[in-house]
Amino acid sequence: MQIGEVAARTELSLRTIRHYEETGLVTPSARSQGGFRLYTEADVQRLMVIRRMKPLGFTLDQMRDLLDATDQLDSDTASDAAEHDALLERVRAFEQAANEQVAKLRVQLSRAEEFAAALSTRLRQDASAARL
Incomplete structure (x- = not known):
């Protein structure tokens, strides 16, 4: 799935997801031919762990x-x-x-x-x- 769908599912902004990528917390599993980030369900679950840790x-x-x-x-x-x-x-x-x-x-x-x-x-x- 592309970053927009991941953002909607995780309730994280595109900017936040990109920031987590820049800091090495999550890496898109692949890139499309057009260079778009592609994420798997495992990537989404990783972002959910991060999202749950943040308010704590x-x-x-x-x-x-x-x-x-x-x-x-x-x-x-x-x-x-x-x-x-x-x-x-x-x-x-x-x-x-x-x-x-x-x-x-x-x-x-x-x-x-x-x-x-x-x-x-x-x-x-x-x-x-x-x-x-």
């Missing part, structure tokens, strides 16, 4: 590290059980960091919802007082 505050280097570890696990290039376990540990560290960020975001969301509710209450009180 992961850096491009961290994204690259996780993608490298999962690529190695997927291709089973670990030379022995110890290397395989080390790759799994890297992924577990990202899982833990993601869970910690999600917990922080839940607290922030709860506070934001409390604030919005307080504003709504205030506006209703003022509207009631104005009618009296």
